Amino acid sequence: xxxxxxxxxxxxxxxxxxxxxxxxxxxxxxxxxxxxxxxxxxxxxxxxxxxxxxxxxxxxxxxxxxxxxxxxxxxxxxxxxxxxxxxxxxxxxxxxxxxxxxxxxxxxxxxxxxxxxxxxxxxxxxxxxxxxxxxxxxxxxxxxxxxxxxxxxxxxxxxxxxxxxxxxxxxxxxxxxxxxxxxxxxxxxxxxxxxxxxxxxxxxxxxxxxxxxxxxxxxxxxxxxxxxxxxxxxxxxxxxxxxxxxxxxxxxxxxxxxxxxxxxxxxxxxxxxxxxxxxxxxxxxxxxxxxxxxx
Amino acid sequence: xxxxxxxxxxxxxxxxxxxxxxxxxxxxxxxxxxxxxxxxxxxxxxxxxxxxxxxxxxxxxxxxxxxxxxxxxxxxxxxxxxxxxxxxxxxxxxxxxxxxxxxxxxxxxxxxxxxxxxxxxxxxxxxxxxxxxxxxxxxxxxxxxxxxxxxxxxxxxxxxxxxxxxxxxxxxxxxxxxxxxxxxxxxxxxxxxxxxxxxxxxxxxxxxxxxxxxxxxxxxxxxxxxxxxxxxxxxxxxxxxxxxxxxxxxxxxxxxxxxxxxxxxxxxxxxxxxxxxxxxxxxxxxxxxxxxxxx
DNA sequence: CTAGATTATGCTCAACATGAGCATAAAGGT
DNA sequence: ACCTTTATGCTCATGTTGAGCATAATCTAG
Numbered sequence: 068x069x070x071x072x073x074x075x076x077x078x079x080x081x082x083x084x085x086x087x088x089x090x091x092x093x094x095x096x097x098x099x100x101x102x103x104x105x106x107x108x109x110x111x112x113x114x115x116x117x118x119x120x121x122x123x124x125x126x127x128x129x130x131x132x133x134x135x136x137x138x139x140x141x142x143x144x145x146x147x148x149x150x151x152x153x154x155x156x157x158x159x160x161x162x163x164x165x166x167x168x169x170x171x172x173x174x175x176x177x178x179x180x181x182x183x184x185x186x187x188x189x190x191x192x193x194x195x196x197x198x199x200x201x202x203x204x205x206x207x208x209x210x211x212x213x214x215x216x217x218x219x220x221x222x223x224x225x226x227x228x229x230x231x232x233x234x235x236x237x238x239x240x241x242x243x244x245x246x247x248x249x250x251x252x253x254x255x256x257x258x259x260x261x262x263x264x265x266x267x268x269x270x271x272x273x274x275x276x277x278x279x280x281x282x283x284x285x286x287x288x289x290x291x292x293x294x295x296x297x298x299x300x301x302x303x304x305x306x307x308x309x310x311x312x313x314x315x316x317x318x319x320x321x322x323x324x325x326x327x328x329x330x331x332x333x334x335x336x337x338x339x340x341x342x343x344x345x346x347x348x349x350x351x352x353x354x355x356x357x358x359x360x361x362x
Numbered sequence: 363x364x365x366x367x368x369x370x371x372x373x374x375x376x377x378x379x380x381x382x383x384x385x386x387x388x389x390x391x392x393x394x395x396x397x398x399x400x401x402x403x404x405x406x407x408x409x410x411x412x413x414x415x416x417x418x419x420x421x422x423x424x425x426x427x428x429x430x431x432x433x434x435x436x437x438x439x440x441x442x443x444x445x446x447x448x449x450x451x452x453x454x455x456x457x458x459x460x461x462x463x464x465x466x467x468x469x470x471x472x473x474x475x476x477x478x479x480x481x482x483x484x485x486x487x488x489x490x491x492x493x494x495x496x497x498x499x500x501x502x503x504x505x506x507x508x509x510x511x512x513x514x515x516x517x518x519x520x521x522x523x524x525x526x527x528x529x530x531x532x533x534x535x536x537x538x539x540x541x542x543x544x545x546x547x548x549x550x551x552x553x554x555x556x557x558x559x560x561x562x563x564x565x566x567x568x569x570x571x572x573x574x575x576x577x578x579x580x581x582x583x584x585x586x587x588x589x590x591x592x593x594x595x596x597x598x599x600x601x602x603x604x605x606x607x608x609x610x611x612x613x614x615x616x617x618x619x620x621x622x623x624x625x626x627x628x629x630x631x632x633x634x635x636x637x638x639x640x641x642x643x644x645x646x647x648x649x650x651x652x653x654x655x656x657x
Numbered sequence: 658c659t660a661g662a663t664t665a666t667g668c669t670c671a672a673c674a675t676g677a678g679c680a681t682a683a684a685g686g687t
Numbered sequence: 688a689c690c691t692t693t694a695t696g697c698t699c700a701t702g703t704t705g706a707g708c709a710t711a712a713t714c715t716a717g
Contacts, residue, residue: 135402146395629665
């Protein structure tokens with residue numbers, strides 16, 4: 068069985084990060100590496116275009132997964148080479164789903180997400196208490212505290228995969244080997260797809276901090292608030308407005324279009340565009356995420 | 363043909379970063395994924411132990427490569443899943459080579475490395491001038507400036523792979539499709555191994571900035587200067603001594619052993635050890651590399 | 658025994674970055 | 688005219704970073 072190529076296509080629409088899925092949201096675009104493919108990336112592009120009609124722009128390799136030995140079929144082991152692609156939704160495309168539909172606890176901008184985390188931590192505390200030895204109990208508690216930012220550690224938005232795997236072990240998600248009684252809200256996916264999605268979310272959240280990739284998700288022109296809302300949606304965390312603007316301004320990556328946003332409430336906002344020229348011209352940082360306290 | 367697992371084992375000895383090789387330094391430990399392997403990592407561990415006798419500690423996946431279509435053999439395409447492992451050299455082990463033997467231009471702590479870069483930039487300028495169109499010439503020049511830190515951009519120690527691929531394109535390394543007359547100093551390797559090594563170097567250089575992985579490369583007890591020299595050796599850049607100590611001290615990751623380094627010149631230095639307990643207890647940063655100007 | 662030479666270690670300073678919040682501006686709606 | 692809403696400018700305290708001065712302990716050469 069040849070390795071399989073699998074893609075996580077991300078776009079942001081109405082301040083919601085979206086992922087392109089197949090089969091009612093249970094699968095991601097994927098297909099086996101074939102002899103005719105010129106490279107891994109070309110193979111990936113062909114499969115995605117064939118299955119979704121979406122032509123990919125910039126693409127980045129994520130991680131290579133292998134099936135657990137229990138799942139090894141007659142043709143051998145399934146090896147998944149995963150990719151992240153940032154793009155924009157095109158008119159009439161179907162299959163886009165909000166990524167927080169799959170990971171509702173990852174949205175810490177809304178009170179629902181924060182409440183959900185409180186409930187999860189309770190359930191995980193019970194799980195920790197069920198460990199056989201005292202040492203294992205303590206180890207579990209420390210892991211919960213670390214991944215969910217308890218005890219003054221603060222929420223780390225990049226620990227998406229670690230949180231998912233903890234929930235998986237605690238049998239709180241439908242994919243778990245023997246899901247417990249309390250299954251959390253959040254759609255499941257087939258096979259390993261939700262782990263692949265979690266990996267993509269973590270990588271994107273990490274990347275917007277040190278590369279200006281957020282602009283790949285923006286329309287041609289946008290207001291500063293729109294940009295902030297997009298970053299917040301991806302990071303799942305609210306940010307301080309004035310500091311965000313200061314940061315974006317001093318990076319010099321955008322310029323005014325001279326126009327003003329239409330149909331807005333309040334004082335009209337100036338429109339900006341990304342300066343494509345600067346890419347390549349110098350080394351550039353992303354947004355360092357000026358965080359705000361949860362409201 | 364099943365995917366192949368390949369490992370870059372790194373250690374630091376006498377302030378020189380070393381890599382574990384086979385076949386006279388031309389190969390890295392590797393072997394195909396087999397049905398009996400419980401996971402990719404287990405497969406990798408088995409192969410490395412079988413081929414080198416070295417049991418691996420912590421391991422991290424790097425990148426998955428595929429052969430160029432021209433190199434696809436009768437059994438199909440070769441897919442390489444690469445890993446980085448940090449370790450220490452054990453007594454009597456053979457096959458360890460200095461990584462700067464393969465990438466001499468990556469050592470910017472020594473004047474030889476800096477002089478070599480000057481020569482390389484000259485050769486690349488000529489290569490840029492040989493481009494067919496003016497636009498392509500300009501694009502090449504910009505790429506050279508970016509990857510080699512010209513025009514006030516500063517040397518970026520993480521661009522190991524980008525520099526290697528640029529030299530490859532300019533036919534300045536023995537692996538190039540048609541190596542030119544001027545082949546640079548630096549050992550070549552078989553197949554894609556030198557690209558894998560470059561990827562590992564870049565990842566390690568990036569990682570010591572935000573995770574305390576440098577301690578995986580240190581002996582049980584060490585002086586602050588020894589720690590600094592190790593970081594400098596990995597990063598290939600000199601650092602400011604006092605600032606380095608301030609940084610390390612404020613991280614609270616090490617503690618004094620109470621002893622003093624033996625057989626030292628100058629004022630004797632206190633010995634420190636890494637506090638293994640703090641791993642997992644909190645989220646911790648690496649060394650932010652207080653850089654010094656090239657001397 | 659003393660003057661270097663050599664490495665260790667403590668401390669200061671300026672420049673800049675970051676988190677927080679006050680204040681004012683410019684729209685639309687009642 | 689006033690209130691609501693969003694945009695935008697500015698200040699302030701604190702922390703981080705790059706650079707370098709000064710002093711402390713050791714050894715070696717003369």
